[in-house]
Amino acid sequence: MFGRRRSLLLGLSAFGAVSLGVLFIDAAWQLVAIRALLGMAAAFMAPATMSLTFRLFDDVKLRGKAIGLIVTVAMIGFAIGPVLSGLAVEHMSWHVLLLLNAPVALIAVLGVAWGIPADEKSELRAGSLDTVGAFFSITTLAVGLYSFTSGVQNGWASTTTLTCFAVAIAAGIGFYRRERSAANPMVDLNLLARPTVRGSALIQTVVMLAMVGTMYGTSQQFQFAWGWSPVEAGFANLPFVFAMLAASPLADKLIATIGQRKTSVFGGSMAVLGLVLMTFAVAQNFIAIAAATMILVVGVRCTMSSAALALMGDLPEDQTSFGAALNDTVQELGNSVGVAIIGTVMAIIVVINLPGGQWPQALVDNFIHAEQVSFAIMAVVVAGFVALGARSLTDSKATDEH
Numbered sequence: 391m392f393g394r395r396r397s398l399l400l401g402l403s404a405f406g407a408v409s410l411g412v413l414f415i416d417a418a419w420q421l422v423a424i425r426a427l428l429g430m431a432a433a434f435m436a437p438a439t440m441s442l443t444f445r446l447f448d449d450v451k452l453r454g455k456a457i458g459l460i461v462t463v464a465m466i467g468f469a470i471g472p473v474l475s476g477l478a479v480e481h482m483s484w485h486v487l488l489l490l491n492a493p494v495a496l497i498a499v500l501g502v503a504w505g506i507p508a509d510e511k512s513e514l515r516a517g518s519l520d521t522v523g524a525f526f527s528i529t530t531l532a533v534g535l536y537s538f539t540s541g542v543q544n545g546w547a548s549t550t551t552l553t554c555f556a557v558a559i560a561a562g563i564g565f566y567r568r569e570r571s572a573a574n575p576m577v578d579l580n581l582l583a584r585p586t587v588r589g590s591a592l593i594q595t596v597v598m599l600a601m602v603g604t605m606y607g608t609s610q611q612f613q614f615a616w617g618w619s620p621v622e623a624g625f626a627n628l629p630f631v632f633a634m635l636a637a638s639p640l641a642d643k644l645i646a647t648i649g650q651r652k653t654s655v656f657g658g659s660m661a662v663l664g665l666v667l668m669t670f671a672v673a674q675n676f677i678a679i680a681a682a683t684m685i686l687v688v689g690v691r692c693t694m695s696s697a698a699l700a701l702m703g704d705l706p707e708d709q710t711s712f713g714a715a716l717n718d719t720v721q722e723l724g725n726s727v728g729v730a731i732i733g734t735v736m737a738i739i740v741v742i743n744l745p746g747g748q749w750p751q752a753l754v755d756n757f758i759h760a761e762q763v764s765f766a767i768m769a770v771v772v773a774g775f776v777a778l779g780a781r782s783l784t785d786s787k788a789t790d791e792h
Contacts, residue, residue: 394438395506399499401434406495412488436718461694462638466631480621520576526565534558535730542737589782590701591720593654596775597693598724600661600768603732604668604686607761608679611672615754633684637691645696649785653696658776660689665769669762700783736760
């Protein structure tokens with residue numbers, strides 16, 4: 391409706407402007423609100439960036455390289471972010487972390503405005519925003535994820551927890567019915583009915599769940615169980631970066647050689663192996679954790695590439711924006727669910743609220759046990775859902791979407 395270029399400009403402008411709001415924060419809820427608004431702005435940016443590759447690159451090889459570069463940079467950001475954040479908070483106010491978004495967004499806006507041609511009218515689609523569908527989807531995810539927090543804090547059979555689960559389920563049903571009946575639905579469920587699209591989305595969700603859940607758990611261990619500084623804990627993510635860079639050409643080679651389905655199975659198997667090894671590594675040392683992390687990341691990179699290519703390749707040419715948005719959505723869903731799973735398991739096992747500063751040994755042992763249980767659960771989840779999703783993929787050896 392807005393067009394790819396216009397959506398990207400809108401998202402970048404909003405991202406930079408909202409980031410400046412950190413200057414006026416004096417309460418925790420205000421920071422949460424700003425983070426929510428930043429997420430909304432990012433929702434305009436990420437899908438538009440991916441779908442623009444279809445306008446900017448007619449050559450399929452260049453387009454494939456562009457898509458691979460976007461995926462690699464995005465995932466490396468997960469690892470580089472903690473390093474830069476650690477450096478910032480040790481020497482400056484944490485406010486700088488958000489303020490830096492403003493000049494970066496400004497540079498990006500200028501680059502897009504000058505470097506990307508305006509959207510053609512023929513590419514725009516008529517219709518209006520599905521605000522009702524958006525409300526139902528946000529309610530489903532927000533209340534559904536909070537239900538796990540409530541279960542730990544108030545009890546799984548408490549009125550609050552049961553009410554939250556009921557609201558989330560009701561909102562989910564409302565979302566489904568809305569998208570089935572809306573003239574301009576936010577999500578075209580007919581496209582999700584395609585086995586390859588559905589399977590690819592499922593695979594991306596669970597591997598992101600594993601990656602983010604692992605990073606969350608180990609970062610807590612580095613800083614509080616082992617007493618590392620934020621900078622040291624951030625640099626501990628560098629094996630993630632090395633593995634991601636090394637796995638990028640491997641993923642393309644595997645897809646071109648054995649096809650998307652087998653590459654997804656290979657990547658899923660590597661991710662499961664990494665999670666299993668992580669259950670032992672967290673009780674050992676950093677070298678063991680780094681080795682398990684690199685195996686996990688290689689698996690995630692291969693699986694994400696093959697699943698994303700399968701999803702985009704199965705959609706009609708005029709649905710690339712939807713495909714890019716779906717890719718981004720399922721990854722963010724995996725992020726949220728991964729943190730929710732490991733956070734819930736840790737809260738159940740550790741019981742007490744985790745204190746700041748370095749922990750006593752008894753708490754460290756309890757925390758590591760919670761990590762081991764969490765990683766074991768995630769290994770089972772990844773194995774099952776990758777196997778289920780891979781059944782719907784094809785043996786296509788294409789390394790670009792169309």
